[in-house]
Amino acid sequence: NAGVMQNPRHLVRRRGQEARLRCSPMKGHSHVYWYRQLPEEGLKFMVYLQKENIIDESGMPKERFSAEFPKEGPSILRIQQVVRGDSAAYFCASSPLTSGASTDTQYFGPGTRLTVL
């Protein structure tokens, strides 16, 4: 059973370009979370999605950032007009969150390291 997959593993963009980060959850998982880890900082929650729904986007910057988790295909985190401050490791996690459960283990992918030149 493959784990959470993220691609690309490394992404280099110039200022002003767009970055698209992909996350395929574990088989059977329908809940996806995105976190960002800046150098020397802890992981910060960005957004929580279920299939075709954004459940909690309280950690997403108001501008330039968007996320989706379509019915088919991976979850996408999109950053438009990237700036140097967007350079970070972006991690995706997934969970099955069985019906009625109050919490569930989140399984993390290997991350995408974004470098903005």
Next chain:
Amino acid sequence: SQKIEQNSEALNIQEGKTATLTCNYTNYSPAYLQWYRQDPGRGPVFLLLIRENEKEKRKERLKVTFDTTLKQSLFHITASQPADSATYLCALEIAGGGNKLTFGTGTQLKVEL
């Protein structure tokens, strides 16, 4: 303001000893507290979860305690091995918070021969 604090200084211990890592938090009322391990260049790996009404949880050589009065969790690795060297992260989950995790900055553990 809300804070989760873990020792920023690396912890160096000798193989075979018990490593104890601390996680303190302020202005949170977590329903769950989780510990993760993160190796360089990799994503966090879940280790243990403890609920607010639990005092202690064990899994093989790992033990976690949770004191909601002190607002502190201790994470112990007994009979430590060089392979335990990694960064250990604590994460809080708030009841009704939609499963999002709030992480500390982590403590780097190095187990030496």
